[in-house]
Amino acid sequence: MAIRVNPTxxxxxxxxxxxxVQLCYQCGDCSTVCPHADDMYKFPRKSMRFLQMGLxxxxxxxxxxxxxxxxxxxxxxxxxxxxxxETMMSLRRWLIARYxxxxxxxxxxxxxxxxxxxxxxxxxxxxxxxLYYGFSGGNLNIYDGEGAFLPSRFIHSxxxxxxxxxxxxxxxxxxxxxxxxxxxGTNFRVPWWIYIKQIYQLPWHFLTQKRYSECExxxxxxxxxxxxxxxxxxxGYVTMLILVMVFIEQLxxxxxxxxxxxxFGYMATIGLLTGTFYFIRNRLRKNYVQYKKSHGTDWxxxxxxFYIVLTGILQHVFHRxxxxxxxNITYVLHLMGVVPWLLRMPFCKWSHLIYRPLAMYFAEIRxxxxxxxxxxxxxxxxxxx
Amino acid sequence: MRTGVFFCQTQDNRNLNIDSIxxxxxxxxxxxTVQILRTKPIPKIDFICEQIKSNSLERIVLAGDMxxxxxxxxxxxxxxxxxxxxxxxxxxxxxxxxxxxNAMDRAKAIGACATMGVPFPLAAVPGGNxxxxxxxxxxxxxxxxxxxxxxxxxxxxxxxxxxTGTIGGHMAMFDKTFPTLDCAACIxxxxxxxxxxxxxxxxxxxxNVIAVSGKPGxxxxxxxxxxxxxxxxxxxxxxxxxxxxxxxxxxxxxxxxSLRKAIYIPFPQAVPNAYLVDETSCTYILSEGxxxxxxxxxCPKECxxxxxxxxIIDIEVGNIILxxxxxxxxxxxxxQYGYGVYPNVLTSIxxxxxxxxxxxxxxxxxxxxxxLDKKSGKEEWIFSPEGIPPKNVALxxxxxxxxxxxxxxxxRVCCMYSLKFAHLIKEKVPNVNVYEFYIDMRAFGKxxxxxxxxxxxxxxxxxxxxxxxxAMNNGQMVVRGEDIFNDRLVEFKVxxxxxxxxxxxxxxxxxxxxMLGVQRDTDGWFSELDYNGSPTDTDKGGIYxxxxxxxxxxIPDTVAQASAVAAGVLRSLTSGKxxxxxxSLSLSEIxxxxxxxxxx
Numbered sequence: 013m014a015i016r017v018n019p020t021x022x023x024x025x026x027x028x029x030x031x032x033v034q035l036c037y038q039c040g041d042c043s044t045v046c047p048h049a050d051d052m053y054k055f056p057r058k059s060m061r062f063l064q065m066g067l068x069x070x071x072x073x074x075x076x077x078x079x080x081x082x083x084x085x086x087x088x089x090x091x092x093x094x095x096x097x098e099t100m101m102s103l104r105r106w107l108i109a110r111y112x113x114x115x116x117x118x119x120x121x122x123x124x125x126x127x128x129x130x131x132x133x134x135x136x137x138x139x140x141x142x143l144y145y146g147f148s149g150g151n152l153n154i155y156d157g158e159g160a161f162l163p164s165r166f167i168h169s170x171x172x173x174x175x176x177x178x179x180x181x182x183x184x185x186x187x188x189x190x191x192x193x194x195x196x197g198t199n200f201r202v203p204w205w206i207y208i209k210q211i212y213q214l215p216w217h218f219l220t221q222k223r224y225s226e227c228e229x230x231x232x233x234x235x236x237x238x239x240x241x242x243x244x245x246x247x248g249y250v251t252m253l254i255l256v257m258v259f260i261e262q263l264x265x266x267x268x269x270x271x272x273x274x275x276f277g278y279m280a281t282i283g284l285l286t287g288t289f290y291f292i293r294n295r296l297r298k299n300y301v302q303y304k305k306s307h308g309t310d311w312x313x314x315x316x317x318f319y320i321v322l323t324g325i326l327q328h329v330f331h332r333x334x335x336x337x338x339x340n341i342t343y344v345l346h347l348m349g350v351v352p353w354l355l356r357m358p359f360c361k362w363s364h365l366i367y368r369p370l371a372m373y374f375a376e377i378r379x380x381x382x383x384x385x386x387x388x389x390x391x392x393x394x395x396x397x
Numbered sequence: 398m399r400t401g402v403f404f405c406q407t408q409d410n411r412n413l414n415i416d417s418i419x420x421x422x423x424x425x426x427x428x429x430t431v432q433i434l435r436t437k438p439i440p441k442i443d444f445i446c447e448q449i450k451s452n453s454l455e456r457i458v459l460a461g462d463m464x465x466x467x468x469x470x471x472x473x474x475x476x477x478x479x480x481x482x483x484x485x486x487x488x489x490x491x492x493x494x495x496x497x498x499n500a501m502d503r504a505k506a507i508g509a510c511a512t513m514g515v516p517f518p519l520a521a522v523p524g525g526n527x528x529x530x531x532x533x534x535x536x537x538x539x540x541x542x543x544x545x546x547x548x549x550x551x552x553x554x555x556x557x558x559x560x561t562g563t564i565g566g567h568m569a570m571f572d573k574t575f576p577t578l579d580c581a582a583c584i585x586x587x588x589x590x591x592x593x594x595x596x597x598x599x600x601x602x603x604x605n606v607i608a609v610s611g612k613p614g615x616x617x618x619x620x621x622x623x624x625x626x627x628x629x630x631x632x633x634x635x636x637x638x639x640x641x642x643x644x645x646x647x648x649x650x651x652x653x654x655s656l657r658k659a660i661y662i663p664f665p666q667a668v669p670n671a672y673l674v675d676e677t678s679c680t681y682i683l684s685e686g687x688x689x690x691x692x693x694x695x696c697p698k699e700c701x702x703x704x705x706x707x708x709i710i711d712i713e714v715g716n717i718i719l720x721x722x723x724x725x726x727x728x729x730x731x732x733q734y735g736y737g738v739y740p741n742v743l744t745s746i747x748x749x750x751x752x753x754x755x756x757x758x759x760x761x762x763x764x765x766x767x768x769l770d771k772k773s774g775k776e777e778w779i780f781s782p783e784g785i786p787p788k789n790v791a792l793x794x795x796x797x798x799x800x801x802x803x804x805x806x807x808x809r810v811c812c813m814y815s816l817k818f819a820h821l822i823k824e825k826v827p828n829v830n831v832y833e834f835y836i837d838m839r840a841f842g843k844x845x846x847x848x849x850x851x852x853x854x855x856x857x858x859x860x861x862x863x864x865x866x867x868a869m870n871n872g873q874m875v876v877r878g879e880d881i882f883n884d885r886l887v888e889f890k891v892x893x894x895x896x897x898x899x900x901x902x903x904x905x906x907x908x909x910x911x912m913l914g915v916q917r918d919t920d921g922w923f924s925e926l927d928y929n930g931s932p933t934d935t936d937k938g939g940i941y942x943x944x945x946x947x948x949x950x951x952i953p954d955t956v957a958q959a960s961a962v963a964a965g966v967l968r969s970l971t972s973g974k975x976x977x978x979x980x981s982l983s984l985s986e987i988x989x990x991x992x993x994x995x996x997x
Contacts, residue, residue: 039795039836040862040879043886045733051885089733089865091800 018068025063027122028109029307030102035094036060042086042096047227048079052379055079056086056096059103072110073197075378077103078364078371083227084301098305105307108363111185111192117359124308131316134352142344155336156264162343164264174354175257181358182366189367193374202381210376218369221246238290245287246365248280255280256350267332281325288318313361320349398484400425400512401454403471404433405440405461412500413490418460422508429454439467445474455480458511460488460504486511493517494926494936496916499980506987513995518930520991523938523977526614528969529715530554533618535606535909536720538566539952540944540959542588544718547963549597553970556712557592558620559602560905561649563667565589566722570650570746572753572760574952575817576848581952582755586666593668601710602669605905609717609912613938613976614969616717620710625673626682627660628700632671634662638692638701639672646678652746654780655757660692660701664755674703716939716966716976719923720959721909723900723945726797726804734796734896735867739874740765740778741787742867742894745814751780752821758782762825764892786826787892791876792818793864794835798899806920809949811897812839816849818895819857831857832889834864834878842951860887867894900949913940922948926979933962936979941965 018024022033036057043049043057055076062070080100087097109118120127142162146152150161194202217223225239255263255277262273292314294303323346330339357363402422404415415433423431429452434440448454457475459467464487475482488511495504510517532548534541537559545555557564569589571581592598601622608619627638644659651657659679662672676682680689681703693701728744729737736742741764743751754760763784770777792815797803812835819831833852838859840849853859864878873890880887902921910917915935916924923942926934933941943962944955969976 037799037836038881040881041865043879044863044865044877049886054879054884054886057879057881091795091802091863093801 015067015069018066021066021068021071022063025102025106028102028105029305030063030095030099032092032094033060033063033099035092036064036090036096037092039091041089041091045085045089046080047083047085048081048223052382053079053375056100060094060096060099063099063103071103072107073192075193075371075375076100077107078368079223079375080104081224081227082302085227087301095305097301101302102307104364105309105361108359108361108367111189111363111367112181112359113184113188114181114359120356120359121307121309124312127309127312131312131352131356134355135348138351139344139348142347146340146344152340153336155331155339156266161336161340164261167264168260171257171260174351178354178357182363185358185363186366186370189370190374193371194377198378198381200382200385202377203384206377206380210373210380213373213376214369217372219247221368223372241287241290244283245291248283248287249365251276251280252284264331267334269332277328281321284317284321285325288314288321292318309361316349316353320346320353323349398427398455398514399429399453400427400456400458401429401448401452402431402458402460402508402512403467404431405459405464405467406433412496413504414501417501418504418508421505422458422460422512425509425512427456428512434467439470442470442474442477445471446478449474449478449480456484456486456512456514458486458488458508460490460508460511462489462491464489484514486514488512488517492927492929493521494979502984506982506984506991509984509988510991513991515991515994518927519994521979521982521987522990523613523979523982524974525977526612526938526975528614528939528975529616529713530970531556531712531714532716532718532966533558533606533616533712533714534718534720536560536566536722536944536946537564537592537600537602538720538722538944538955539568539585539588540720540722540946540955541566541718542585542592543956543959544720544943544963544966545592545598546588546595547960548966549592549595551963551967553597553967555595555598556618556620556714557598557600558604558606559600560605561663562602562625562673563663563669564592564600564602565664565666565668567746568952569664569666570652570753571749572756573817573821575813576842576844578817578820582666589666589668593670600669603673604710606909606912607709611713613940613978614715616714616939618712618714618717620712622708622710624676624705624707625671626676626679626701626703626705627672627674628698628702629669629671631698631700633698634665634670634672635697636662637695637697641691641695643689643691644678644680646675651757652744652750654747654750672701674701679703716941716969717913718941718943718962718966719909719913719915719935719946720943721906721946722903723949724903726899726901728796728896728898731797731803733866734793734894735869736896739867739869739894740767741874741892742896744896744898745811745818746898748818748895749814752818752825758784760825762786762822787822787829789830789832789889789891790822790893790895791832791834791864791867791889791891792895792897793867793876794833794897795863796896796898798897799836800899804899804901804920806949807839808897808900809839810951811899813842813845813848813951815895815897816840816852816857819852820855823855823857830889832876832891833857833859834862834876835859836861836863842953862887900945902946906946913937915940915942922946933958933965938976938978938981939969 040057043054049055053076059076077100082097082101084097087095090096105121109121146161151159152161154160156164221243259273262270295306298304323342327339327342327346330342404419419431419433422428457471471485472482488507490504490507493507495507507517510520531554533556534545535558537557541557542564545557549555568581568585574581601620603623603625604620606618607621609616611617638660639658642658642660645656647653648655648657650663660672660674693703725744725746734742750756751758752762758780759782761782764787765778766781766784767776767778794811794815798808819833822829822831838849840846860878860880862879862881864876866877868875876889876891878887915937918924923946925932925942925947926936935942941962943959
């Protein structure tokens with residue numbers, strides 16, 4: 013199959029954060045030190061090479077960027093300071109934009125003003141809608157029950173609407189990813205039953221992030237292990253998402269604390285708070301390789317999340333202490349963050365929540381199928397003389 | 398001749414104010430147009446053609462740090478407009494040394510010479526000082542030896558200053574030379590002996606230059622000759638003193654893999670062939686005459702005097718040749734290779750000493766063996782002739798070279814000597830697997846590529862891909878790497894790893910450059926005057942560079958450069974014109990000279 017070369021590909025990737033790819037002279041040090049590189053998936057050197065050659069069509073079908081967790085060993089080792097770790101990170105950003113069919117992600121990654129402006133517009137539209145709804149039928153001083161400013165039943169249906177929009181985007185993107193990786197990028201036959209055989213990979217990688225723990229550099233992070241923090245953040249986020257989407261009515265009820273629901277909320281909050289705090293602190297201090305270069309989207313990501321968590325906590329506290337008006341105002345402020353956040357999710361970094369486990373799943377399928385393929389090749393006798 | 402001057406800067410040079418140079422060159426005769434093309438991409442041909450036509454230019458001067466980079470496009474444009482392409486003159490600021498204190502004047506002069514069509518080196522000839530006929534050579538390696546012999550054979554006095562106890566330098570430590578696999582000692586030792594016996598060469602070993610004053614043509618040099626404690630003339634190198642000496646220290650000549658006594662001869666063929674005392678370890682000297690002194694009592698020729706003191710020698714010379722050579726990068730700071738942690742990770746010079754027949758293992762390639770030191774009770778890894786030969790050896794190229802963290806430059810010899818090691822291992826050890834990890838094979842010299850091909854055919858596994866890690870796995874060393882050509886990750890179990898360590902300027906380079914005012918480049922090597930035109934001269938009159946101290950180079954290049962230096966020295970001695978500092982030349986001087994040549 014002929015591959016079209018995109019000579020300006022490397023310049024396009026500049027905006028996604030990969031600035032020093034051209035410096036690489038292919039020594040292979042990075043692949044040697046990478047704890048995740050193996051015979052089937054060799055990176056980052058190979059990805060760097062594809063980039064230098066402008067093989068855009070090859071890159072878009074690879075899984076390697078998703079298999080990298082950016083421990084930074086390759087960047088530390090690199091004799092040319094070409095920063096392979098950051099290149100893999102930029103490739104992930106580029107892939108998120110590539111999987112997205114609308115082209116919005118591409119715009120967000122390339123231009124900060126557009127991203128922030130969109131977030132603000134969505135936020136104000138949300139607040140306008142909520143305030144209109146609230147003042148038309150409710151009382152600002154009533155939080156729940158009869159005549160509430162924002163009744164939890166209304167919020168529930170509102171959440172579900174936003175959630176289903178999010179889900180539609182995510183599912184189409186995931187299907188696009190599957191098309192690129194498994195149909196376009198796999199040049200050998202993959203039997204259907206391998207998909208079923210390997211299905212356990214999805215929940216396993218989603219819930220444990222085992223590969224991240226494997227690339228832990230323990231001597232460098234003595235107390236705050238990024239894997240644990242990241243896992244806590246992710247689990248907190250997912251728990252919160254489930255609570256908000258399904259159990260919102262129990263979550264919002266009464267000034268008294270319902271431990272059966274709220275215990276999960278508190279644990280999720282702890283995970284989210286420590287996670288965002290840890291990542292903001294590290295990005296400010298730049299003490300580890302992986303936090304040295306921060307793309308604009310990274311900042312928007314952590315700051316927005318921190319804002320959401322903070323307003324969420326305030327809203328909860330105000331409600332429980334009986335300050336209903338303040339609770340309602342912070343609730344609006346909270347939703348002003350949450351709605352753009354959720355709608356932005358398929359177009360930003362957060363979507364790696366879906367892509368990463370999918371990539372592990374696909375990688376294992378490919379590996380399995382390829383091993384079978386080899387077996388078939390080997391079983392054919394070769395007559396040399 | 399109607400001339401157009403184009404300033405083509407590839408990057409900002411902070412020393413040079415391009416605008417003021419451009420203003421200066423606008424006032425030169427025949428200059429029609431002066432333009433500054435600062436833009437990074439190469440200017441368009443149409444634009445240049447238009448300029449040539451509108452100003453009806455006959456000569457084009459390209460000025461800048463690297464004007465040669467822009468030459469092709471200008472050549473095309475001149476050819477298109479029907480001009481003479483030979484009249485494109487390059488005024489290269491970098492090449493002609495427009496740097497340092499009077500960089501601006503130099504740059505202006507370079508521009509002026511190019512506008513007049515006069516080669517800059519022709520116009521810029523410093524001179525005027527009478528020349529003393531003696532020559533000082535700092536460094537007694539192969540470069541110093543070669544230059545000394547060339548000059549002395551022409552009948553001129555040479556002072557050869559060497560820091561250690563013997564001349565020979567690094568080449569004396571080598572076993573074979575690449576690519577011919579000649580015995581290094583067989584080439585070097587006859588030269589060393591003739592240096593030692595030459596009537597025109599005064600050999601000053603254990604000496605350092607401590608001060609230099611005077612002007613070009615007559616430098617007054619102060620040399621400190623450290624006490625050798627042994628009379629060179631009467632010592633017959635009988636080894637009785639070393640037998641009784643109780644002190645054992647690591648041998649510098651053996652790269653620290655074997656032990657020597659405090660009174661020692663570096664190697665049997667040393668010149669001068671006499672013993673010397675290491676004052677930093679001798680018990681008698683350290684205790685100020687209270688302890689030991691056994692060698693003095695035993696010496697049959699009574700030539701040892703441990704109360705000798707340093708001497709200061711004042712000499713006057715006309716020319717100074719710098720041949721201070723190199724050192725190896727401290728590889729223990731590159732942690733991933735485990736040098737100093739795993740016993741059988743060796744540097745290239747250590748391997749050179751074990752494969753050398755005069756080395757501690759008698760030329761057998763063996764791994765280190767564990768022995769118990771009886772005195773301290775510690776276990777030590779040492780080389781012994783009874784050691785076990787390795788079954789698998791990994792050679793790793795570019796250790797510290799071409800690496801932005803250590804040496805950004807290529808050390809130039811590592812590829813070839815690693816290939817030589819592969820050959821020697823294959824030759825000396827039966828059934829051995831040799832793995833070479835390389836990034837790019839720099840086989841650039843005469844017969845080098847053929848040598849590399851030969852090594853590949855001998856069955857060495859040549860892996861294109863650098864190895865970044867040496868690990869210990871259950872007592873077995875494991876070298877990981879990426880085999881890029883075969884597209885797989887490889888992991889070899891090896892018994893010995895040889896690191897092709899990068900080269901850095903020798904320790905005293907900085908001091909000497911400060912003493913003489915010779916500039917050094919960013920990597921620490923001495924700067925030559927002009928990389929292409931005069932690679933042996935420096936911007937100081939009568940001071941030359943030869944060998945590794947200028948830049949990494951192999952033995953043939955070093956010898957060639959040393960001979961070239963000798964030619965430069967002899968030119969100054971026989972021409973009678975005298976020499977001066979390049980920096981002493983003023984702009985008007987160069988300009989008037991260029992005008993004179995231009996008129997002819």
